[in-house]
Amino acid sequence: MKRREFIIGCSAAIAAMAGSRITGYSFAPDGSPGNILIYVFLRGGCDGLNLVAPVNDPNYIANRTADVRVTDSGDTEGLSLGNGLAGLDFRLHKKTSALKELYDSNALAIIHAAGLTNGTRSHFDAMDLIERGSLQNKTLNEGWLTRFLKSVPAAPEGNNIASVAIGTVMPTSFLGSNGTLAISNLNDYKLRGDKRYASILQSLYTGNSLLDEAAQNALTSVAEINNQLPKDVTNTPMPYVPENNVKYPESPLAKSLQTLAQLIKMETGLRVASVDYGGWDTHEHQQGAFANLADGLSTALGAFYNDISHHQKRVTLLVMSEFGRRLKSNKSNGTDHGHGNVMLVLGGEVKGGKMYGTWPGLENEQLDNHVDLAVTTDYRHVLSEILLKRMANPKLGYIFPGYKDYKPLNFLNGNALQIDYNNAK
Amino acid sequence: MKSPKNLSAAFPSLIASLKGYDLQPPPPTVIALNRVTYGATSALTEQVTKRGLGDYLEEQLHPKNEDERVVRKLSEATLPIKYNDKDGNPLVDEVRSLRLIDAPLSELWKLNNKDANLPYAEKIRALEEVRVASWLRAVYSPWQLREVMTEFWHNHFNVNASDQKISTVFPVYDRDVIRKNCFGNFRVFLEDVSKSAAMLYYLDNFTSKASPANENYARELFELHTLGSDFYFNNLYNRWRDVPGATAGKPVGYIDEDVYEAARAFTGWTVADGASSGKDKLPDTGEFYYYDGWHDNYQKRILGTEIEPNQPALSDGHLALDLVAHHPATAKHLCKKLCIRFISDQPPQSVVEGAVKVWIQHQKSPDQIGQTLRYILNTKEFAATWGQKVKRPFHLMVSMLRATQAEITPNQGLTGQLSQMGYLHYSWQTPTGHPDVMDYWLSSNSMIARWNVASSLLSVSPNNRIAAYDFARFVPPGMDKPQDLSRFWIDRVLQKKKTPDFEQAMIDFLRGDGKADQSIPADKLNNRLSGFIALLTMTPDFQLI
Numbered sequence: 029m030k031r032r033e034f035i036i037g038c039s040a041a042i043a044a045m046a047g048s049r050i051t052g053y054s055f056a057p058d059g060s061p062g063n064i065l066i067y068v069f070l071r072g073g074c075d076g077l078n079l080v081a082p083v084n085d086p087n088y089i090a091n092r093t094a095d096v097r098v099t100d101s102g103d104t105e106g107l108s109l110g111n112g113l114a115g116l117d118f119r120l121h122k123k124t125s126a127l128k129e130l131y132d133s134n135a136l137a138i139i140h141a142a143g144l145t146n147g148t149r150s151h152f153d154a155m156d157l158i159e160r161g162s163l164q165n166k167t168l169n170e171g172w173l174t175r176f177l178k179s180v181p182a183a184p185e186g187n188n189i190a191s192v193a194i195g196t197v198m199p200t201s202f203l204g205s206n207g208t209l210a211i212s213n214l215n216d217y218k219l220r221g222d223k224r225y226a227s228i229l230q231s232l233y234t235g236n237s238l239l240d241e242a243a244q245n246a247l248t249s250v251a252e253i254n255n256q257l258p259k260d261v262t263n264t265p266m267p268y269v270p271e272n273n274v275k276y277p278e279s280p281l282a283k284s285l286q287t288l289a290q291l292i293k294m295e296t297g298l299r300v301a302s303v304d305y306g307g308w309d310t311h312e313h314q315q316g317a318f319a320n321l322a323d324g325l326s327t328a329l330g331a332f333y334n335d336i337s338h339h340q341k342r343v344t345l346l347v348m349s350e351f352g353r354r355l356k357s358n359k360s361n362g363t364d365h366g367h368g369n370v371m372l373v374l375g376g377e378v379k380g381g382k383m384y385g386t387w388p389g390l391e392n393e394q395l396d397n398h399v400d401l402a403v404t405t406d407y408r409h410v411l412s413e414i415l416l417k418r419m420a421n422p423k424l425g426y427i428f429p430g431y432k433d434y435k436p437l438n439f440l441n442g443n444a445l446q447i448d449y450n451n452a453k
Numbered sequence: 454m455k456s457p458k459n460l461s462a463a464f465p466s467l468i469a470s471l472k473g474y475d476l477q478p479p480p481p482t483v484i485a486l487n488r489v490t491y492g493a494t495s496a497l498t499e500q501v502t503k504r505g506l507g508d509y510l511e512e513q514l515h516p517k518n519e520d521e522r523v524v525r526k527l528s529e530a531t532l533p534i535k536y537n538d539k540d541g542n543p544l545v546d547e548v549r550s551l552r553l554i555d556a557p558l559s560e561l562w563k564l565n566n567k568d569a570n571l572p573y574a575e576k577i578r579a580l581e582e583v584r585v586a587s588w589l590r591a592v593y594s595p596w597q598l599r600e601v602m603t604e605f606w607h608n609h610f611n612v613n614a615s616d617q618k619i620s621t622v623f624p625v626y627d628r629d630v631i632r633k634n635c636f637g638n639f640r641v642f643l644e645d646v647s648k649s650a651a652m653l654y655y656l657d658n659f660t661s662k663a664s665p666a667n668e669n670y671a672r673e674l675f676e677l678h679t680l681g682s683d684f685y686f687n688n689l690y691n692r693w694r695d696v697p698g699a700t701a702g703k704p705v706g707y708i709d710e711d712v713y714e715a716a717r718a719f720t721g722w723t724v725a726d727g728a729s730s731g732k733d734k735l736p737d738t739g740e741f742y743y744y745d746g747w748h749d750n751y752q753k754r755i756l757g758t759e760i761e762p763n764q765p766a767l768s769d770g771h772l773a774l775d776l777v778a779h780h781p782a783t784a785k786h787l788c789k790k791l792c793i794r795f796i797s798d799q800p801p802q803s804v805v806e807g808a809v810k811v812w813i814q815h816q817k818s819p820d821q822i823g824q825t826l827r828y829i830l831n832t833k834e835f836a837a838t839w840g841q842k843v844k845r846p847f848h849l850m851v852s853m854l855r856a857t858q859a860e861i862t863p864n865q866g867l868t869g870q871l872s873q874m875g876y877l878h879y880s881w882q883t884p885t886g887h888p889d890v891m892d893y894w895l896s897s898n899s900m901i902a903r904w905n906v907a908s909s910l911l912s913v914s915p916n917n918r919i920a921a922y923d924f925a926r927f928v929p930p931g932m933d934k935p936q937d938l939s940r941f942w943i944d945r946v947l948q949k950k951k952t953p954d955f956e957q958a959m960i961d962f963l964r965g966d967g968k969a970d971q972s973i974p975a976d977k978l979n980n981r982l983s984g985f986i987a988l989l990t991m992t993p994d995f996q997l998i
Contacts, residue, residue, distance in 0.1 A: 072883070148687040149709055150676050152885055197875040198896040210896030219901060221908025222984045225991065228962060229904065232992055235476065239843060239993055242895035249897055306882055311669040312657040359747075360660035364668040397690050397709075 063342045063418050064292065065300045067173065067201060069159075070325070070349035072308035073151060075363050076370035077352060077401060078318055079124070080138055080383075081106055082116040087390035091356040095315045096363060098122070104315075113140060114387035123323035126330025130374060134381040135333065135340070137439040139371040141385050142405040143351055147396070149365040151309070154350035158407060159200035161428045170204035172427055173300055176415065177205055179423040179453050180299070189252065189296040194284040194303045201302055206241045209249045213283075214290055215265045217253050226251070256294050270335040277327045281305045285332035292339050299419075308349060312360035333374060340376035344418045344440070346410070347372040352401055355390060368401035371410050377418060377441040384437045409435050417442030425449035476993055478839035479949035482506055485836040487844075487998045488795050489513060490597035492852025495945045510830050514636060514823050516596035526589045527551060532581055532864060536574040545574070551582045554624050558650075562739035564621040565726070576617035581865060583614070583627045584878055588863040591851040602635040602826075603627075604847065605794055607879065608886035610646045610678060612655040615880040619654050622739060623879070626651035636823035639787065640778040640816070643678065647774060648741040650724045656884065659723045661716065663749030671716035671773075673884045675707050679777035681786030699757040706782060707756060714753040715777075718760070718769035721748030743767055756780065784812040790889070791829055797841040798890045801834050840997045843894050845887065846876035848998075849903060853910055853990050856946045858927065859920040867919060870909070873902035903996065907987040913979050924982040925975070933972040935964035942982065946989045962988060 081098035082088050083106055088097065098106035098119050106119025107128040118140075120128050130136035146163050148154050157163065161172025170178075177191055191208040193199055202208045211217055219226050226247060233243035257265040268290045276282040284303045291298050305325060310317050325347070336343060352369030368388070374380075388394050388402040396402040408424075412434045415421045422445035424431055432449045478484060482502055486493030489510065501509045519527075531548045538544040553561060563569070564576050591600045610631065614623040630649045634642035646652050652670070653659040661667035676682045684706030689695050693711070696704040721744045727737030735742055743766050753760040753769060756776045760769055777783060788808035792800035811828040815821040829835060844852060850871065854861055871878050875894060881887055888894075894903075913922050927945070932938060939960045943951055951959075960969050963985045967973070973981055989995060 146687065147690060148685070149672070149712075150682050150685060150687070151883070152676070153682050153685070153687070193896070196873065196896065196898050196902075197893060203892065210898035212898060217898070217901065220905045221987060224962065225904065225908070225988065228958065228988065229991060231958075237840070238891055238895055239997065242897065242900050243993075246897040246900035250901060309669070309883075311667050312660045354665075356665060358665040358667050359662040360657060360667040362657070362660075362667065364665070365672065 062297070062299055063344065063420075064298055064339075065176075065414060065419055066288065066343060066345040067300070067302045068329075068345060068347045069155075069199065069201075069302065069304050070308050070347065071151075071155070071304055071306040072310075072349070073154075073351050073353055073365055074308040074321075074349035074369065075310060075314065075318060075353040076140070076349070076368070077355065078314070078363075079121050079322060080109070080140060080370045081119055081121070082112075082114075082387070082390070083119045084117040085390050087355070087392075091390070093357055093361065095361050096318075096357040109138070109383065111382040113383050113385065114389070116387065118383060121319070121322045123319045124326035126326040127372070130330065130333060131381055135374055135376070135378060136380045137373045137378050137382055137384055139373065139384045139405060139410055139437060139439065141368040141388050141401055141403060142348075142371045142410060143367060143369050143403040143407050145403050145406050147367065149351065149367070151350055151365070156200060158348075158350060160203070161201075161408070161411075161431075163430060165429070168429065171199070171201040172411070173201040173302065174203060174205035174208070175423075175427045175453075176419070176421060177207070177300065179426050180419070180421050189249065189291070189298060191300045192288075192291060192298060192302075194287055194301060199302050199304060206245060209245065211249075211253075211287065211291075214253060214257060214287055215267070217250060219247075219250055252296070256296055258294075270331070272334050272337055274331050274335040276331045276335075277324070279324045279328060281324055282328040282331060285328050286335070289332055289335045292336055292343070310353070310362050311358070311364060312362040314357075314362045329374060342376070344373065344375040344377065344414050346414060347374070348407060348410075354400055355395060356399070366400035367396045368403040371405075371407065373410070373414070373439055375418075375440075379439050379441060382439070384439045405435075405437065406433075409437060410439075413437060413440055413444075416444040416447065420445065422446055422448045423450075423453065425451045426453050475952050475955075476840065476997075477949065479947070479994075481836045483948045484839050484998070485510075485830075487852070488836065489601060489830065490855075491591045491600060491848055492855035493948060494855050494858065495948060498948060507831070510598075510827070513596065513598035514827055516599040516636075519590070520595055523590060523593050526593055527554070527586060530585050530589060530862065532578075532585060534574055534578060536572050544572075551585060553579045553582045554586045554628070556624060558622065558625050558739050561621055561624060562737075565618070565739065567727070573617055577615065577620050580614040580620040580623050580879060581868075583623055584868060585863045587627075587878075588851070588861065588867060591847070592854050592859075592861055598826075599632070599635060602822075603632050605791075606631045606635050606642075608881075608889075609790065610652065611881050611884050611886035612651045613880055613882050614651070616654070619651050622650040622654070625649070634822075636820055636826070638817070638819050638821045639783075639812075640774065641819075642822075643778050644771070644774050646678070647674075647719070647722070647770070650726075650739055650741070653722065653724050653741070658719055659726070661720050661722070662747035663717065663720045666713075666716040666720045666749060668712055668716040670719060672712045674715065674773075674777060675712055677884055677886075679786065680707055680780055680782040683786070684782040693754065693757060696757070702757050704757045711755055714755050715773045717749040717751075717753055718755065718773040721745060722767075722770055723747070779816055781809075781813065784809045788812055788825065788829075791825065793889050795826075795829055796835055797838050799841075804829060804832050804834050807832065841891065842998050843891055843996050844998050845889070845894060846871050846874035846899075846903070846906075847878065849874070849990075849996065850906060850910060852995075853907065854920060856990070856995075857911065857922055857924065857986060859922050861920040862918065864918055870902075870906050873899070874906065875899045875902075904991045907990045908984070911983050911987040911990070913983040922983060923979065924986065925978045928978070933975070933978070934970050935967065935973065936960045936969040938973070938982070939963045939985070942986055942989060946986060947992070947994045949994065951994075959985070959989070 083098050083100045109118045112118035144154055144158055156166050159171050160168040162168055193202055193210045198210050230247055233240045260266050276286045288301050348371045349369055353363035353366040357363050386404040388404050392398050408428045408431050412424050413436055417440040424447055483493045531550050533548050535546045612619055614620045626649050630645045656670035657667050658670035686706050686708050689708045691710040693699050698705050723742050723744055725736040725738045725740045725742035728735045750763050752762045755773050789805050792805050808825050808829050812825045815824045868878050
C-alpha cells in the first residue's frame with residue numbers, strides 16, 4: 029500500500045488529536061494573516077485567442093471566421109484594452125465587461141502567449157504535467173501546490189485550514205497533500221445521522237493508509253469548520269451574506285468563489301485554494317458556448333473580487349488553462365487543441381491594467397509547428413513570480429523539478445527573494 | 454485543534470475498546486465476489502463457496518437473458534416527471550413507468566422532433582430511465598459481471614448523457630453498443646462506438662467536414678479509447694519516420710500528425726439528423742450516416758500506413774479503426790485498465806503481460822474481451838490482494854443495498870447522492886471517464902459523503918422513497934439481544950472475522966443505554982438496526998475492496 033509521508037516521532041492518533049494533519053501556515057511570521065494564492069484552472073483548453081484577441085492582426089482575421097473571432101466592430105466587437113503587446117489592438121471578448129473593469133482599475137494583469145513548453149496537445153497530459161509542476165514527468169507523486177505547502181516557511185501554530193480545493197474531489201495540483209481539504213459548501217460540510225458516528229469513525233480509521241488519513245482529515249476538518257461557522261441563536265449556521273451588496277451569479281464557478289470568500293473571511297488561516305471551471309473544450313459551434321463560459325468567468329471573478337474588498341491586498345488569483353487552441357478554426361465552427369494561451373492575474377498587489385509577455389506573432393513561420401500560438405512565457409515563470417513576491421517561497425527548484433531559468437515579468441509588487449533552484453525541500 | 458478531543462469525549466468507552474483496531478482481509482471468495490459483483494451478499498458467498506469460484510466465474514462470463522425478478526422490477530419501476538409550460542403553468546406532473554429503455558431508435562428519435570419542440574425534462578428522461586435500469590440490474594441481476602463490465606465500458610467509452618441530444622439516444626448506446634459488446638470483440642465494439650449517435654455527438658464527429666476536420670474524436674480515439682497517452686510521442690509532432698518501428702510499418706506509438714490524418718479519415722461520419730448541407734438534406738432518423746460530400750478523400754498516412762486517395766465510402770475510417778484496434782499499445786492499455794479494475798491500482802506486471810498475450814491471440818475472436826477477462830480472473834494474483842482499492846461510489850451504494858437485501862425503487866435522488874461522492878452517473882464531462890484509482894475517491898468532501906450516504910440510504914423512515922428495508926425479517930427467530938444481533942449483522946454485512954474489541958464496540962453501539970443481553974423490543978428493531986447497519990457500512994472493512 030502506498031503510504032503518505034508520515035509525521036516522524038508522532039503517532040497517527042496523536043497527530044490527529046493535535047490537528048497536525050492540517051498543516052500550520054495560517055499566519056505570516058509576524059502573526060498577521062498571511063497572503064493567499066487562488067489557483068483557477070479553466071479545464072478543457074480555453075481559447076485564449078478568443079478571450080484576449082489581437083483583433084487587427086491580419087493572420088488572426090484570415091484564419092478564423094468571425095464566429096470564432098473577436099472583432100473591432102459589429103456583433104462580436106471586443107472590449108478594447110490599453111497597454112497591449114506589439115502595438116496590436118488587443119480586445120477582451122465582449123462578454124467580459126467585469127474583467128475589463130478590473131483591468132481598467134489596475135487589479136488585473138494579462139499575460140499572453142504563455143503555457144507549458146512541452147508540446148503535448150493532450151488535455152489530460154497537459155493538465156497532469158502542469159499540475160505536477162513538471163515538463164515531462166507524469167509520474168511525480170505530488171502536485172506543485174503540495175510541494176509549495178511542504179516548503180513554505182514555518183509559521184506560528186493556530187487553528188487553521190491552510191489549503192482547500194473547492195469542489196467534491198481533489199485536483200492533481202494537490203496530489204499527495206494529506207492536509208488539503210475538498211469542500212464545496214461550508215454550511216453543508218457535516219456528518220449526518222447518529223451523533224455517535226463521529227467518535228466511532230475516529231477510532232476505526234487510525235492507520236496511516238490513504239483511506240485512514242483521508243478519514244481523519246475529514247473528521248477533524250468537519251469539527252473545525254463547524255466550530256468556526258457563524259451561528260444564530262439556535263446554533264444553526266447562518267447563511268452567508270456577501271459584502272458591498274454583491275450578488276453572485278448562479279453558476280458553479282460563482283458558488284465556488286463564494287465559498288472561498290466565506291472561508292477567507294472566517295480567518296481559518298487559508299493560504300492556498302484551487303478552483304476548477306470546466307467546459308472549455310470547444311471543438312464545434314464555439315461562439316455561443318464560449319460566450320457563456322467567458323461571461324461565467326468574468327461575472328464570477330468580478331463578484332468575488334468585490335466581495336473580498338477588505339482582503340484584496342492579501343489575495344493573488346491566477347487563471348490558467350492547460351493550453352490554448354488552434355489559430356485556424358475548423359469546419360465545425362470550433363477550434364481544436366493548440367498550444368500558447370493567455371493567463372490572468374488578479375489581486376491587490378498586481379500591477380494591472382497592462383499586458384505582459386512577448387507576442388510571438390501569427391505568421392505561419394511564427395506559429396508553433398505552423399499551426400498554434402507559440403509559447404514565449406513558460407507558465408512556471410508566472411507561478412514563480414507569485415511564489416517569490418507574494419507567497420514568501422523561493423524554493424523553485426523543489427516546487428518545479430528541473431526548472432532553472434526563472435524570468436520575472438514584474439506584474440506584481442513585492443520584493444523577490446533569493447531563488448533556490450535546489451531540488452530539495 | 455480541540456475538536457478531535459471533543460469527538461472522543463462524546464463516546465469514551467467505545468474509543469478505549471477499539472484501541473489498536475486491526476483491519477484484516479475477508480476470505481478470498483469474498484474478495485473475488487466483491488470484485489466481480491456489486492457486493493458479495495452472504496447468500497451468494499455461501500452458494501459460491503459450495504459450488505466453487507471457478508464455476509461461478511465461468512458462468513458469469515456467459516450471461517443469459519435477464520431473470521424474471523429483474524424483468525419484473527424493470528416493468529414495475531416508475532419515475533416522476535414534472536414541468537411547466539412557457540408561461541410557468543404546470544403542464545405535466547405525473548409518474549411514469551420506464552418506456553424508453555427498450556424502445557427502438559425510431560421511437561427515441563421522436564423526442565428530437567423539431568416540430569414537437571419537447572422540453573428538457575422529456576429529453577433527459579431517456580438518461581434517467583437508463584440510470585434507474587442500471588440501479589435495478591446492479592442490485593438484482595444474477596449476471597453481476599455483465600453489470601460490472603457494462604460500467605467499465607461506459608467509463609472507458611464515456612459520453613456525457615446529460616446533454617439532451619445525447620440523452621435521447623442513450624438507451625441505444627447503453628443497450629446496443631455497450632451491453633451488447635461488453636464481453637465481445639474489441640474491434641467490433643470500437644466500430645459500434647464510432648458509429649453511435651451518442652459518441653458522434655459527444656466528440657463532435659457528426660459535424661466534422663473537410664477541411665479542416667474536427668479533431669476531437671480522432672484525438673480521444675488514440676489517447677483514451679485505444680493506444681493511450683503512454684504511447685503518444687508529442688515531441689515528434691509530424692516526424693513520423695522518427696517513431697521507432699515506423700519505417701517498417703510498425704510504429705510503437707502515435708504523433709499529432711496521426712491524429713490529424715485520422716480526423717480526416719472520419720470526415721463525413723455523421724448522424725442522420727436532418728441537417729442541411731448546400732442543396733442536400735440528410736435523412737432524419739438518428740441512424741449513422743456517411744455523407745460523402747463532407748469527406749476528405751485525399752491521401753493519408755496513419756501509424757505509418759499510407760492510404761491512397763479516393764478510397765470507397767467508409768474505407769478510410771475502417772482502416773483507421775483496424776490500425777488502432779489491433780495495435781499492440783492498445784492491448785497494453787486495455788489490459789492494464791482491466792487489471793486496475795479487477796486487481797489493484799498497481800497491478801502485477803506479469804498479469805498485465807499475460808492478459809496482453811491473450812488479448813492479441815484472440816484479436817479476431819468474437820469473445821476476445823471475455824477470453825481476456827477469464828485469464829485475469831483465473832490468475833493467482835486475482836483476489837490475492839485486499840485493501841488497496843476503495844469501492845467507487847456506485848459500487849458502494851449498490852453493495853449497501855445488496856447487503857441488506859433491500860426492496861429498492863430508484864429515483865432521481867440517487868444521482869445527487871452519487872455526485873456528492875464525486876461520481877457523475879453517465880454525466881462525467883470529460884472523455885476520460887471516472888478515475889479508477891484510490892486517491893481520487895478520498896477527498897475530505899467525498900469521505901464525508903460516503904459516510905452520509907450510509908445513514909440516508911439505510912434509513913427506514915417512511916419518507917425514504919428509494920428503498921424499503923425489513924431487517925427484522927432476516928434475523929433468526931428469537932434473536933433479540935444486542936450481543937447476538939450485532940454478531941449476526943457483522944457476519945452478514947462484513948463477512949469476515951472481527952476482533953473481540955471490534956465486536957464489543959459494535960455491541961456497545963447497538964445496545965445504546967440498554968444492556969448487551971437486554972432484548973430490543975420487536976417494534977423498535979428495524980429502527981435500531983438501520984442505524985447500526987449504516988455504521989457497519991461506514992467502516993473501513995466495508996469501504997475497501
